[in-house]
Amino acid sequence: MGLYRDSGVVLRSHLLGEADKIVTLLTRENGVVRAVAKGVRRTRSRFGARLEPMSHIDLQLHTGRSLDVVTQAETLHAFATDVGGDYARYTAGTAVLETAMRLLPVEREPSPQLYQLLVGGLHALTVTRRDPGLVLDAFGLRALAVAGYGPGFEACTRCGAPGPHTAVALDAGGAVCPQCRPPGAAHVPPETMHLLGVLLSGDWAAAEASEPWARRRASGVVGALLQWHLEAGVRSLRLVERT
Ligand SMILES: [Zn+2]
Numbered sequence: 001m002g003l004y005r006d007s008g009v010v011l012r013s014h015l016l017g018e019a020d021k022i023v024t025l026l027t028r029e030n031g032v033v034r035a036v037a038k039g040v041r042r043t044r045s046r047f048g049a050r051l052e053p054m055s056h057i058d059l060q061l062h063t064g065r066s067l068d069v070v071t072q073a074e075t076l077h078a079f080a081t082d083v084g085g086d087y088a089r090y091t092a093g094t095a096v097l098e099t100a101m102r103l104l105p106v107e108r109e110p111s112p113q114l115y116q117l118l119v120g121g122l123h124a125l126t127v128t129r130r131d132p133g134l135v136l137d138a139f140g141l142r143a144l145a146v147a148g149y150g151p152g153f154e155a156c157t158r159c160g161a162p163g164p165h166t167a168v169a170l171d172a173g174g175a176v177c178p179q180c181r182p183p184g185a186a187h188v189p190p191e192t193m194h195l196l197g198v199l200l201s202g203d204w205a206a207a208e209a210s211e212p213w214a215r216r217r218a219s220g221v222v223g224a225l226l227q228w229h230l231e232a233g234v235r236s237l238r239l240v241e242r243t
Pocket of ligand 1: 156157158159160161176177178179180181
């Protein structure tokens, strides 16, 4: 492949030895790329700050034997700088990166939708300065949708009976009607179900009109859905390894 260009968001970054840095990026064209940036300490002005987590960069890479090598990096958006000293935004931004990291399938599998979602989420967090908790939950739900887990909070996700419904089943991926409701499904009040729906569809005006208690309940549902699907993913992987 030789030399190639791409744009990406830095998900993780750590120093390797005295002067190098290993970065994990979600790129637009090449999916997850792990690459090494050499001499970041010596040429701190060129690379160091640009390759920090949350940075959105345009970069040039050279295909290497094990890891690709970053040869150029230009900042498209310094999201981490925009966060400033805002701890709630910083924490939410870190959680967004972590969620993206965990939902990503395999290295080099392009996921331009997740890339767009990630850039959009960081933009909403740092530039338009939406509520950090809402940004994180909207990102989680939409990332699940992009990953093919299709959450839904209106019609019953099992039989399609029109909503609104008041229970969520994790294995069904969302709302379930009274007939389909399995034992142990979580009761979700109408206000919370509505909020989950507007977070998924990206209706910020409606999401921001929600009450704090509904946001807390919605966060709990999003966290449980993410947890369930990530663990299910791990389970199916183990099954593949056995067969
Ligand atoms: Zn049903």
